[in-house]
Amino acid sequence: MVVLATKIYVSGDARERTLDSLRSLVGNELGDLEVEYEVGIRHDDFPSVTVEGEDATVARNVLREAFGEIVPDLQPGESYVGTLESWDDNGFVLDAGQPVRIPADELGLGAGSPPQIRERFGLVQHLPMQFVYGDVEEGGDTPSRLADAERDRLYDWTRGDGRLNVNSATRAEVRATLNRAGHAQDYVTIERLGLLEQSVICPEDTDPPGLLASVGKYLPAELRCVVP
Structure with a gap:
C-alpha cells in the first residue's frame, strides 16, 4: 500500500468526484502495468492505494514519484512531502502523517514573516511541499527545513508571468470554472500541484489579481496570487 502525499479534505459529492478523479489519475500513471489497485481514504484524509499483481513493486514506485508518499517513520536528513497545514509568525506546519x-x-524564501511569505508565493492551505526532516522532534538540535528543490520551485513561480493558486478543486473543476466565467483566453495552462491544489498559469497580459476578483465568486476555495 502507498499513502499518497495529497489530501482529500472536501466532503459530500465533491469528495466522491475527487476520489473518481484520483482513480483516473492513478490509472493513467500505472498505464499498462500488470496490476490491480484499490483507492481508499485514511482517517486523516490522505488517500491510500493498495496495489497487487506482477508489477506491484514498479507501480508503487511510480505512485511515490508522482504524488509523494506519507510514511510512518521519518528519518532525520531525508526528504519527504507534507501538506501545508498551518502557519504563524514562527513558521509553517506541514502534515506528513504527523505535524512537522x-x-x-528554515523557510529560505527571503525576507518577511511566514504569513507574508505565504502571501508573496501564493501558498494555499494543503499545498504539498517537499521538506528535509530534522531531528528536533527526536531531541536533537537540527530543525526541519524546506528542501532546496521546493525553494527553487517557489522562486521559479515569481519569475513567470503570474499565477493564481487554488485549493479545494480538481484541475477539471478549475478549468470548467474559468471557461464558464469567460476566461478561456486568460490562462496558458493549469498545473496540478496536488489532487485539490491547482496553479492557473497566466499569460503576460493577464493580471492575476484581476482574474482572482473575477472568478473568486465561482470557486468555494482559497485563492492566492503570485505576481512577478
Whole structure:
C-alpha cells in the first residue's frame, strides 16, 4: 500500500468526484502495468492505494514519484512531502502523517514573516511541499527545513508571468470554472500541484489579481496570487 502525499479534505459529492478523479489519475500513471489497485481514504484524509499483481513493486514506485508518499517513520536528513497545514509568525506546519514544523529561519524564501511569505508565493492551505526532516522532534538540535528543490520551485513561480493558486478543486473543476466565467483566453495552462491544489498559469497580459476578483465568486476555495 502507498499513502499518497495529497489530501482529500472536501466532503459530500465533491469528495466522491475527487476520489473518481484520483482513480483516473492513478490509472493513467500505472498505464499498462500488470496490476490491480484499490483507492481508499485514511482517517486523516490522505488517500491510500493498495496495489497487487506482477508489477506491484514498479507501480508503487511510480505512485511515490508522482504524488509523494506519507510514511510512518521519518528519518532525520531525508526528504519527504507534507501538506501545508498551518502557519504563524514562527513558521509553517506541514502534515506528513504527523505535524512537522518548519521554523521561519528554515523557510529560505527571503525576507518577511511566514504569513507574508505565504502571501508573496501564493501558498494555499494543503499545498504539498517537499521538506528535509530534522531531528528536533527526536531531541536533537537540527530543525526541519524546506528542501532546496521546493525553494527553487517557489522562486521559479515569481519569475513567470503570474499565477493564481487554488485549493479545494480538481484541475477539471478549475478549468470548467474559468471557461464558464469567460476566461478561456486568460490562462496558458493549469498545473496540478496536488489532487485539490491547482496553479492557473497566466499569460503576460493577464493580471492575476484581476482574474482572482473575477472568478473568486465561482470557486468555494482559497485563492492566492503570485505576481512577478
